Amino acid sequence: xxxxxxxxxxxxxxxxxxxxxxxxxxxxxxxxxxxxxxxxxxxxxxxxxxxxxxxxxxxxxxxxxxxxxxxxxxxxxxxxxxxxxxxxxxxxxxxxxxxxxxxxxxxxxxxxxxxxxxxxxxxxxxxxxxxxxxxxxxxxxxxxxxxxxxxxxxxxxxxxxxxxxxxxxxxxxxxxxxxxxxxxxxxxxxxxxxxxxxxxxxxxxxxxxxxxxxxxxxxxxxxxxxxxxxxxxxxxxxxxxxxxxxxxxxxxxxxxxxxxxxxxxxxxxxxxxxxxxxxxxxxxxx
Numbered sequence: 001x002x003x004x005x006x007x008x009x010x011x012x013x014x015x016x017x018x019x020x021x022x023x024x025x026x027x028x029x030x031x032x033x034x035x036x037x038x039x040x041x042x043x044x045x046x047x048x049x050x051x052x053x054x055x056x057x058x059x060x061x062x063x064x065x066x067x068x069x070x071x072x073x074x075x076x077x078x079x080x081x082x083x084x085x086x087x088x089x090x091x092x093x094x095x096x097x098x099x100x101x102x103x104x105x106x107x108x109x110x111x112x113x114x115x116x117x118x119x120x121x122x123x124x125x126x127x128x129x130x131x132x133x134x135x136x137x138x139x140x141x142x143x144x145x146x147x148x149x150x151x152x153x154x155x156x157x158x159x160x161x162x163x164x165x166x167x168x169x170x171x172x173x174x175x176x177x178x179x180x181x182x183x184x185x186x187x188x189x190x191x192x193x194x195x196x197x198x199x200x201x202x203x204x205x206x207x208x209x210x211x212x213x214x215x216x217x218x219x220x221x222x223x224x225x226x227x228x229x230x231x232x233x234x235x236x237x238x239x240x241x242x243x244x245x246x247x248x249x250x251x252x253x254x255x256x257x258x259x260x261x262x263x264x265x266x267x268x269x270x271x272x273x274x275x276x277x278x279x280x281x282x283x284x285x286x
Contacts, residue, residue: 045117045124045160050115063100073089076088079164113129127149127150146169149166151165184213184236191209192206206223214235215233216233216235218232240259241263242257244256254275257273258281
């Protein structure tokens with residue numbers, strides 16, 4: 001209806017209590033536009049997060065550790081790299097600088113793929129895969145590790161940053177480390193391991209580790225009445241060692257597994273699993 005006609009007609013209808021007859025129809029275009037804007041915002045966020053993933057690799061590969069630290073939020077956490085979790089941009093920056101300098105003396109390359117990103121306003125979660133390539137003795141590229149990245153992300157000061165990044169080694173490949181001549185921790189010797197089960201029962205285990213390149217053999221004996229040594233097997237990489245053995249508890253079969261994530265020539269720290277019960281451990285070399 002023509003606006004010149006509708007206006008006086010609405011005045012007449014108002015007097016008769018029928019003003020709603022002239023109310024505008026619902027604007028379906030506005031709802032569709034809002035939905036479109038939300039979809040575009042989500043796509044832009046995902047694209048910016050992909051840039052964040054790429055910059056993670058670029059800054060490490062170029063040894064720009066200051067720029068690497070800027071990729072993390074103020075209250076952030078990094079889990080991986082062969083050590084304890086690092087917290088805050090400065091601590092994360094320092095840990096990755098140490099790890100990278102220890103694991104790759106020449107050129108290297110980080111790549112990522114298969115990313116799944118879920119955006120929720122100013123926060124997001126993501127799952128992706130990655131690989132780390134280094135140069136071997138002949139200068140040729142060699143895949144050192146394939147990993148899964150589990151990320152929590154946040155938009156901070158208008159920029160997407162890592163809130164928490166967990167790196168899970170899928171194929172650490174000690175054989176690759178040997179192939180490129182990377183030095184491995186030397187763990188052969190007698191170790192005294194201290195731990196507790198459920199935080200209550202202290203236990204002591206004496207392990208003799210025999211290392212042949214990246215392979216571990218030997219025996220472990222618990223401190224108890226009439227102990228019986230158990231034959232162990234395991235392996236060593238540049239950032240962790242693991243070994244385990246089968247046992248019998250009260251007539252029932254069980255399993256003990258050790259994973260050391262912090263290693264020096266005379267000390268080890270990590271976690272043990274005693275038939276599924278996990279506890280931290282420390283070890284000193286005799």
